[in-house]
Amino acid sequence: MAGLMTALLAVVALAAVAALGAGAGMSEVFGIAVPYVAVAIFVAGFIKKVVGWASTPQPFSIATTGGQQYSLPWVKQAKFDNPSTPGQTFIRMALEVLCFRSLFRNTKLDNRVAEGRVAYGSDKSLWLFALMFHYCFLVVFIRHFRFFLEPVPMIITGVEFVDSILQIGVPTLYLTDVFLVVGVTFLLARRLWDPKLSYISLANDYFPLFLILAIALSGIYMRYVAKVDVIAIKQLAIGLVSFKPYIPPNIDWSFYMHFFLVCVLWAYFPFSKLMHLGGVFLSPTRNLPNNTRMERYINPWNDPSIKPHTYEEYEDDFREKMIEAGLPVDKEA
């Protein structure tokens, strides 16, 4: 619980700092200095971490096999759960990264006593909400490019069009806003109410969830309630990306709060478990083929000086007994 409260208070404090600070005439700090620093930390931190992983050797090829191996020609291989070629491994990774294949496995037995049989239902709630959350986050992220690009590329307007297809309200409601909040709320709720999860959860599990929730809610407030001056914000954004920073007047405090929390997320990212974004691609139990009897996998630090206790030493140890027992020996006694 300490972790939960700390994380919550931290996010509230951060939000308050930005809201009050921007109101107190520190908009240059929150609109220019902080974002540059945050993005710099993110880029440098992310690269450092990924390079740190990539430069560490993976000594053994240790795929977790989730299906039938490549075997005799008449045995059907589970190509994407137990890949034996780079192509199959690529598909396995794609299924993992794009469809969260492993979470989908979370089957649960559904004992239908009334029907007198045992059936297989599934516990796919985590898979569903995790997928919802991540994809909505991605769409929201892509949508935000319209603030940084002029003219706005077709692809982004296309995404926006589909996202607001239900045409609810003015400005029209983005579906991903809703689903993002639903997704993150679910992920938070299960940490609070699932006993095994609350037991294992740390402050750094709650913090990103509260932070993302606060970002989403502040964004929603800006768009649907405060109806902030989008043109002015775009001026600020373009100024930042073109390295000609400029603070337009009349930007609502809520923008600075939203923007500051996003900056916190950028800066926090490389030092947190959010790095699973990069790690998932490098996980050796998933990104290596199970072909280790066909192709020799090389370990760069394999130590050739490690030799077995040799047969000769063995024979020296037991020669007489071996001869007596009629076992063949290389050297007679």
Next chain:
Amino acid sequence: MSKMAPPEELMNVNYATPAEAWMDVKPEFKLGNYSYPGKPDVLKYLGLPNPREWNPTEEDWKLPPDWRDIIRDGFRELLGKYRSLKIFMDCCVRCGACADKCHFYIGSGDPKNMPVLRAELLRSIYRGEFTVAAKILGKLSGSRKLEEDVIKEWFMYFYQCTQCRRCSLYCPYGIDTAEITFLARDLMNRIGVNINWILEPAANCNRTGNHLGIQPHAFKDMMEFLVDDIETITGRRVEPSFQRKGAEILFITPSGDIFAEPGIYTFMGYLLLFDYLDLDVTWSTYASEGGNFGSFMNDKWMKKLNAKMYHEAKRLGVKYIIGGECGHMWRVLNQYMDTMNGPADFLEVPKSPITGTVFNNAKSTKMIHLVEFTADLIKNGKLNLDKSRNAGITATWHDSCNTSRGMGFFEEPRYVLENVVEKFVDMPAQTIREQTYCCGGGAGLNNGEFTEMRLRGGLPRGNALKYVQEKFGVNTMSCICAIDRATLPGLADYWAPGVTVTGLHELVGNALVFDGEEPRTMNLRQEDLPGIEGSEEEE
């Protein structure tokens, strides 16, 4: 009502106790939940540090004075050598998908048996020692200081993990607790915290070639007992050879098969099959252990013990190697052997001399699984099998963890099994194949003092077994792992009494019909075959 003593008081159940954070709960060592520590002589033989007499239940574990530095430096070294470790330390989001997947957790309810917490035991130290963020946030970030209690916790829980990898299957980032356990044990070995049932067998395998330390002449004697038994049962005298130079095939199986029940019946199955095929195969007393106890210690000893196989194959000049029914052995053979001790360029790509099938799936290691070999024989109609010799058996199949999640060996053994028994039923889908539950004895936990914990961990497997026993009349569980064959009989006896455990080639040996043979009256266990009266003398 107040005058009656509430029963929970007598039982010491306290409902009001607030749950402590896991870091504040200290491990409690009780007979049955830990394995005995390594003996000083064995440590000395293996060249491992800090040999001494010590007892986990005592306060003082007699760690070396600089143990903190050793662990820190060792951890840093492993982080530099294993990308897997770095990723697994950094990427866990504690989503909980693994939490209820561990057989030890399901059976014991001890939260630290949840794979995520097992890994956090190491991760908390990683954060505390190697990350910036944690240094600022301290305990809140889930980091902690390296204290003796942490080592005690490691000893408890990394020796309550069978490295079965079931949790790894469900993890969205593929975090593999087996890898974490393996490396944690490596660290503990550096300060002399280890268990004897791993070290002594490893030492024995190194010196004598088998884990009990049987000397070569005695090994041969035991083979002869089995040859005699085969003659009693079938009337045939099989003639296995040892260390025969120029043989086509070297055969290596876990040594448990030659001296332990029910492995010996599987061993007899191997001998009968080779005799039936007139296979040019030889055995070695030097390389007579398939199982790799080094793989429960560290990468050095895994390599050193495994290297004996190629060393012997080269000396004898065989063309390729066939491996018997074993679990960890096959994890090592499939995922480590070629990397550590290859390339095996002195061997040839395995080709079945009977069917001509070339085993391209082992074209680099040049080592095939006997079950692949047998499945190919059956598919090509090369074996005359009489299922009625296994009549009365309703079999189920236990997928061994290592061949399942470290290889993917599912159809071949089922195909063989279906061809040698009349009735075969699988256990419920979420307890077999890649989702199979461990027997509880893997990774060096198959020792006598650990039986109680092992039975606890065996509950999920036993429970599924009992289900098919009651529902379909299953009376036999077959498997391809020596540790299974050692562990499952006890597990079955406790959780599903009445179910017999067999190796696969025991059933093959039973069903195999030789040309012009004398009709068999008993199976390899010397039990009367169904429908055949007891011997005539008794009438």
Next chain:
Amino acid sequence: MNTIEELLAANREAIVQDWYHHILDTYPAETAKLWKKGGDPFANPVAVRSRQGAEAVVRYLTMAEDPKALEAVLDFLDEMIRVRAVQNFTPSQAAGFIFLLKKAIREKLWHDLKRLDIWEQFAAMESRIDGLALASLDLYAKCREKLHEIKYNDLERSQVQLLKRAKLIVGIGEGESA
């Protein structure tokens, strides 16, 4: 509703639920919370067995004494105790969960018992539960005996050939009969 059996039958589900929760509360708190959610017999065998056992015992107590029914209920108790016997519990904790049923019943039925003044029946009911507790103790002891038997058998099985060789034994039945 005048007899304690009828009272028990009327409150069966609530009492089973209470007792079941008391039983799971003998595990670490976090695990207890998780297991109380029950569910899948293959993923969560401890909870499912405890639940089925609790139901069977309470149903048994709602009926009059019957040796056959007793046998059936002992099978259920066996399923529960078999699990608890290898779970690091002391003997009293492993076999004593049956007394927690008393707690569940007292808490649920106290007012009705008072109102109907059927203390004699209540005492008889508690005696029946005591009987089950004694039977549980037997079952527990059997499980522990089994555990040691398994240890012994494992040891013997693991080196059967070595014993054969060391003793150079001859199996009776291999030669001529006496």
